[in-house]
Amino acid sequence: MNRYPLWKNLLIGLVLVWGLIYTLPNLYGEVPAVQVSSAKATLKLDPGTVSERMAGALKEAGIEHEGIFADLNTVRARFLSTDEQLRAKDAIERAFNPDAADPSYVVALNLLSASPAWLSSIHALPMYLGLDLRGGVHFLLQVDMPGALTKRLDSTTGDLRTLMRDKNVRHAGITREGTTVVVRFRDAEQREAGRQAIQNSTADLQLANRDDGSEDFKLIATLTAQAQQTMRDFALKQNITTLHNRINELGVAEPVIQQQGVDRIVVQLPGVQDVAKAKDILGRTATLEVRMVDDTPGQLEQALSGSIPFGTELYTERGGSPLLVKKQVVLTGDRLTDAQPGFDGQTNEAAVHLTLDAAGARIFRDVTRESVGKRMAILLIEKGKGEVVTAPVIRSEIGGGRVQISGRMTTTEANDVALLLRAGSLAAPMEIIEERTVGPSLGAENIQKGFNSTLWGFIAIAVFMCAYYMLFGVVSSIALAANLLLLLALLSLLQATLTLPGIAAMALTLGMAIDANVLINERIREELRNGSSPQAAIAAGYDRAWDTILDSNVTTLIAGIALLVFGSGPVRGFAVVHCLGILTSMFSAILVSRMLINFIYGRRRKVDALSIGQVWKPSK
């Protein structure tokens, strides 16, 4: 009666073998590696040729490698020691990026699993360690959506003005008021003409009439819900893309840049030590705006004395001289497709070359034609504060979308400005709202501590179980070990991030999982106490305990799922392992232990006693 059919034994055996295979990669450790990936969105990396170039570069430098591995976007080479890794990085850097100022590839140090190739080929990878275990930086960035909306409306104001002029509609002023754009007209006819013109040119605006008095006809334009949604999505996507480009410049091996919620972005940089530099590059969440300088005589003096004229703002140039800039935005960073440092063809001065998209080029041509001899300012807006990058004089009409900024710049400054402009064409400003940095030594220590507490706890429980329940205790301990094995395999397979709270959850789950075996063993003892035969006691013990085990695991699982749904960061890491652990414990505590007990007792015809420790009976 205590036998499993063959298929059941085979199935359990297969699951355990599977668990063993997928746990294996964790035991091999890691070896130093160098990784090459593309630094430019425009440059597609060809794994074949890059691998060959890498092998060539290493051969030339006389460095031995332990194999080169390529996947879709990256090529990695393994090395025996960190010494060779560092030398190899230099050699590869030289070969791939001859121009250090403008790198085409990211060459980064990394660690690769030392597990054999056949394991990697079946996607048996080591567990993905969280930043608190491997060291690195974690940022949570908040995208300023109201800011993006305001900016969008400001540029809409400009667009409408151009539109009214093109269509010969007379208006009495266009202004942004809060989250609406208000167009004033002198009579209802003109307003109707204006409404027609706007409706024909864009579907993003919702229009409403409002009359304040007889002479004041207003058209209130708001962005439609759909347009706002599109704008938000776009702002977030563009920010993520820009962050990718910026982080590429840091040369991080496996950066994580993900959207979180509606308006947040998570950035994780494993292994980054220079937090200040990382923050510097990320923190420069600047947006770019081109505006006109107000050169009207007397205005600047008036502003300096304290009363800033309407529609303008006071800024300071790099040289330190004050500058009065109009609030109206001519162009934003969205229109900028590229910015490169270079030199002026004639004067050989350091310069920055800008490329604009078609719409940007048209606006720029119009503006420059109307304002030859005037000055325009290119502003970087960081966290609501503007900084004038440069304020060149417009010498002639500039068509074709190719713009050159030169004068009063060193080569380094040109480089900086180009980088800022390129990376700075963010759609909406961002702010760091959460940061976690963990040094590499602390990470290694955390792994050690987590490992030790799990190990010692496990040993103590196993010793107790074996002493108290004898052979059944041994079986319970083996089942517990199988639970750990399956949990590790599952975590490796899913590539769920393992954090220190995750390791704690692993230990806790093991401590809780033994509950099922205790329940079973106690039940069997009780059956024996009540006079059942050994075989009947085993069967009854497992059957009766099943209900209770299910109930108790479901309640624990409810708590785990609640943590998973509402938890964030460390709590989520805990919850993932906790939930998975409950599932694997049901399997191992019941099926694996029953299979072992069946092997031991189920085949015997006659069993006199079970080795389950002393079964005390009250003497009647």
Added chain:
Amino acid sequence: MEFFRIKKDIPFMSRALVFNVISLITFVLAVFFLATRGLHLSVEFTGGTLMEVSYAEAPPLEPIRQGLSASGYADAQVQNFGSSRDVLIRLPDRDDMDTTRVSEKVMEVLQAQAGAAPELRRVEFVGPQVGKELASDGAMALLLVIIGIMLYLAMRFEWRFAVSAIIANLHDVIIILGFFAFFQWEFSLPVLAAILAVLGYSVNESVVVFDRVRETFKKRRDLTTPQVLDHAITSTISRTVITHGSTQIMVLSMLFFGGETLYYFSLALTIGILFGIYSSVLVASPLVMWLGVSREQFVKPKKEKEEAVV
């Protein structure tokens, strides 16, 4: 080996009132400390910056405090963390401060001081809006756990069991919080996770007892309700103590080997497990009794077949 050699059912229920009074007193004390002292919330909830730095030799803390205070961080808390060589610095969130640069500035101050340069081990910065969200998410998680467990128990057993199990276990949660308030231990996200895990875990205990109650009601028609409860508790007490003992072994192992990061986490679990045993046996069962559980709720009377009258 057999720890529990119990000849007769232990009459727990005749002392039910005493246990309930003890529970009430601890509960009221916990609420009192929570109200008067409040929880010592970690940066994750309050917002602010937390830094852990490590020195080659144990540094005196006073110069660090003075140095920070001289640089405009008068409200910085400086204390040892784990060993005398590790120093923990806490800076509350302030509006006028560029929060993203705090850690670099503090490191500059520390490096400028006499003695060995420190190594930066860990920085946590949490903006105020994130902190508020974490707190509300935590409350939501707690609510979800309570509702989920009650629904499940009401479905599997009876509403009386659901209500008493939840009251018993919430009483545990409040008492854990009371401990954290009384000793002013740091209440962080992992501690919250521990409390919720304990909530799910202690309910187990009640479930095991209730399972037995149901079984006994069905099997033994000669026992009164208090006797049924006594019998259920007595026959599961061995398992209760051994299971909790095993879990406690694991938790103690974390307490000793897990380092500072897991210290309060395992402390919360320890209190939760100890009170979990007590509450599920000695609080939940009397509550079930007061709520008026009886055999009729489990043993459905057999429907008499209606005979067709021709």
